Amino acid sequence: MSTSATPPLQPFAIRFGADNATLEPQGPTLQRRMSDLEGLFADRRAWEQAVADGDPVVYTVVSSPVPETARELPQSITTIFPGDTGGEFWMTKGHQHPDPQGEIYLGLEGHGGLLLFDGERAEWLDISPGVIGYIPPGWAHRSVNVGDEPYRFLAVYPGSAGHDYGWVLTHGMGLRARRSADRVELVPFGTPAGTAGPTARSH
Numbered sequence: 001m002s003t004s005a006t007p008p009l010q011p012f013a014i015r016f017g018a019d020n021a022t023l024e025p026q027g028p029t030l031q032r033r034m035s036d037l038e039g040l041f042a043d044r045r046a047w048e049q050a051v052a053d054g055d056p057v058v059y060t061v062v063s064s065p066v067p068e069t070a071r072e073l074p075q076s077i078t079t080i081f082p083g084d085t086g087g088e089f090w091m092t093k094g095h096q097h098p099d100p101q102g103e104i105y106l107g108l109e110g111h112g113g114l115l116l117f118d119g120e121r122a123e124w125l126d127i128s129p130g131v132i133g134y135i136p137p138g139w140a141h142r143s144v145n146v147g148d149e150p151y152r153f154l155a156v157y158p159g160s161a162g163h164d165y166g167w168v169l170t171h172g173m174g175l176r177a178r179r180s181a182d183r184v185e186l187v188p189f190g191t192p193a194g195t196a197g198p199t200a201r202s203h
């Protein structure tokens, strides 16, 4: 007999439709438009212009029906569309887990990066199809599409981890990923838009 306070779901299979990123059975879905990403891009004017110019969808998240509750292990497929705002690649909002627990991402399509920040140290993991990125407990995380195609990945995370978006607004993410010719340039988080930081790294 289960020791869970809430009985777990019955075992079930989830089919991933690779063509259009569907899950069957499917749970909640969300779409984040540019206007949902206020305060996140370094270049606020470019962000305002992008909102005024049609407020594009930056990313979508399709979840399985596994609930975000203790002991469960929900999954979701995120698709970040290609683009940049003021030179900064399109990205997820990024969040910290209020209950510090780990998470994994598996690259499915396109080319992306996983930016991790623990409040002091920032790390960048290149993610392409077949690569698993590990997010240790206590590291805020943001995904970035650094390619010209949609970037898609599977996330698997503890159901009680939660999402703290305010942490990122307060602490930042340590680095920003910017378009530089055909490369990804990682610059210190506070670098003003349009300038290269003194410690810019290329990928």
Ligand SMILES: O=P(O)(O)OC[C@H]1O[C@](O)(CO)[C@@H](O)[C@@H]1O
Binding pocket: 061, 076, 077, 078, 092, 093, 094, 095, 103, 141, 142, 155, 157, 163
């Ligand atoms: O929650 P954010 O920062 O908008 O990013 C979306 C992605 O992160 C997750 O919340 C998982 O960490 C997924 O739902 C999705 O993969």
